[in-house]
Amino acid sequence: MSGSRFVVAGAGLGGALLAAQLGQAGHRVEVYERRPDPRKSGPAEGKSINLAISTRGFHALEQVGLGRRIRDMAVPMRGRLMHDRMGETVFQPYGTTADHTIKSVSRGGLNLELIRCADALPNVVFNFEQACVGCDPDSPAITVRDGAGSDLEVTADVLVGADGAFSAVRRSMQRRTGFDYSQSFLPQSYKELTIPAAPDGSYRIDPDVLHIWPRGGFMLIALPNLDKSFTVTLFWPPADTAGLDATEDSGKVQAFFMEQFPDAVPLMPDLLEDFRDNPAGALVTVRCDPWHHRGKTVLLGDACHAVVPFYGQGANAAFEDCTVLMAALAAHPVDMEAAFRAYHHARKPHVDVLADLAIANFRVMSERVMSRRFLMRKKLEHVLERLLPSSYVPLYTMISFSRIPYGDALRKARRQDRILKCTAGAAGILAIAAALTILL
Ligand SMILES: Cc1cc2nc3c(=O)[nH]c(=O)nc-3n(C[C@H](O)[C@H](O)[C@H](O)COP(=O)(O)OP(=O)(O)OC[C@H]3O[C@@H](n4cnc5c(N)ncnc54)[C@H](O)[C@@H]3O)c2cc1C
Structure with missing residues (x-):
């Protein structure tokens, strides 16, 4: 099976890592990504600016030789620091040893390193600004559309849907009899804000912890970046419960933050502009079954199991999918269908548990931690x-x-x-x- 031609839809975290792993295993890989090449355009806008990577993610990164590189770009966080309304803080460590830290990594930087790693292989080719607009999971084949609106059909031995929570590849599988699918949204939305570096170039608050301002049904969190800034995320419920609407005028936003997060407001000089300009994101859980179709098409990462971010595991789980899928391909070298069945069997029950844990952890982070x-x-x-x-x-x-x-x-x-x-x-x-x- 080495030397099979894989087409991967999506060059996000999971798709780019899998391209590197497949390429290193000797397969021919073509990746089609709807966004521009981040090496030319800079990191794409998208979900979160940074994210926490832990042991599962690093294990997969080490398999393609990127462990050290990504650790060097990461800020370790040894626990949570909770801030109450009076500005008092309580620290809670994540573990018991010095290496029990989760690592805050730039999403764009991580994605870039994965693309560079895969693209350095002669048998891996990336195609950017090519959105998958149609898919035949039987052939398998995808239709990709470029920026000028021209369509091209691309066939493969194996098609991998790594195109995220609203996957076009999965959508085509949903029409097949026996394919179960569900998506559910939390009532909360999220919006990203920033704590910039202090005027002297230092961090404004402790950089070695994940900051949480837990307020019951809503919360603010902040993760450190290497450039001494923090990416702050507000998770908040519908307007009627928290009294804050995404379209609210600046006075109301300022009053809300002053009331709820008084010690955070002075840290965010661009709070009102960020709140006005940054989009509100939705929090979705996706489940489907099966994750593969006739040894021809297979899904990974958010495309088959998007989870809400409260256990910091979505990307880690996507990376772990890649490890397990590669092991299944190695264990079934001449039978793709058996390989995909083994992968699905090994992963599905566990990411279902993760989805539930992640939802339950919203209450832990936003309420119980205090x-x-x-x-x-x-x-x-x-x-x-x-x-x-x-x-x-x-x-x-x-x-x-x-x-x-x-x-x-x-x-x-x-x-x-x-x-x-x-x-x-x-x-x-x-x-x-x-x-x-x-x-x-
Ligand atoms: C606010 C927030 C915070 C998070 N924090 C963490 C965290 O701390 N730790 C963690 O482990 N996880 C975190 N996650 C989850 C993590 O972001 C995802 O689980 C992870 O990105 C999944 O990787 P993926 O490759 O499956 O999908 P994605 O990273 O979404 O990649 C999908 C790629 O497919 C491309 N694409 C989409 N449609 C098409 C198409 N039709 N044709 C071609 N290309 C297409 C997209 O442009 C994208 O590049 C967070 C998520 C959110 C929303």
Whole structure:
């Protein structure tokens, strides 16, 4: 199967990484991307400006030789720093060791490195400003349209849909009998704002943490960038609940921020312009089944499992898809259909779990992180992790700092919780029994 001709729709994070992996494995790869070449036009506008990459993502990046390069462009974050309305802060570490940090990386910079890595291979070709406008998953073939409106049909041995949450390739598969599909939106929207570097070129707030201003149904977060700025994201619910509308006038926006995030306002000199000019994004979860069609067409990343960003795992999961898909291709060298089935079987149940965890984590980040109970629990988890490193691992650690499949991580965390509750219960009973023995 080495030497097959792969056509990849989408040169985003997953598509560019897979092109590099397929190219390194000796396949011929053509990538079609609707945006301009970022090497000429600069990073494209899009979802988030930066994103957190953790162990799963770095494992895949290391496989194509980019681990060190991306670590050098990243700002490590060792925990969350929560800001209350009075400007008081509370720190909560992500883990128990120095390497338990998630890395804030520029999305555009990461995408550029992946494209450069893949395009350096003689058997990989990128075609920009070529949008997939039609697709036949049986052939397989796609129709791509260039900037001038001319269409071209491109055939392949295998077609990969890596064209994001609103995938054109997936849309063509949706018409096939037996293909299940669902998308659901959270009521919250998001909007990106900026904390620029201080006038002396330094960071205005701590750069080694993820800042959160949790306010119940909404929150502000800030992730550091290498240029000493922070990308800030406001996640907020419909106007009627938070009293803020995307189209609101500057006075109301200023008043809202002053009331909710008074310590953040002085850090954002361009707040009102950013709020006015930056688009509001939607938060979508996509699920579908199956992710492949007759050994001819296969989906990866957001195209088959977009998740909301509250576990910082969407790109990590897309990268992990690439690792698993490449392993499945290696394990089934002459049978694409078996390879795609193995890939789907290995990934689908786990990213379904991730989708649920990501939705649930909105409440954790926007609300529970400030509660004393939550902070006590996190402390207890870290004490147990230190005392019993081989048997107790907190869920967040397994998701962010290990490659344990998401579903297995959740099962293990639930088992640990049950044991903990029984142990606490037994300890309580023993204490009561001991007290009674002394008294009677
Ligand atoms: C606000 C926000 C914050 C996030 N933060 C994190 C984080 O901290 N950590 C994390 O791991 N994940 C994060 N994510 C999720 C992450 O962005 C995605 O999961 C990841 O980008 C998925 O990669 P992908 O390659 O599947 O899709 P994308 O990166 O979306 O790439 C799809 C590519 O396909 C192209 N394309 C689309 N349609 C066509 C077409 N018809 N023809 C040709 N090309 C096409 C697009 O232009 C794009 O280049 C975040 C997401 C959001 C919205």
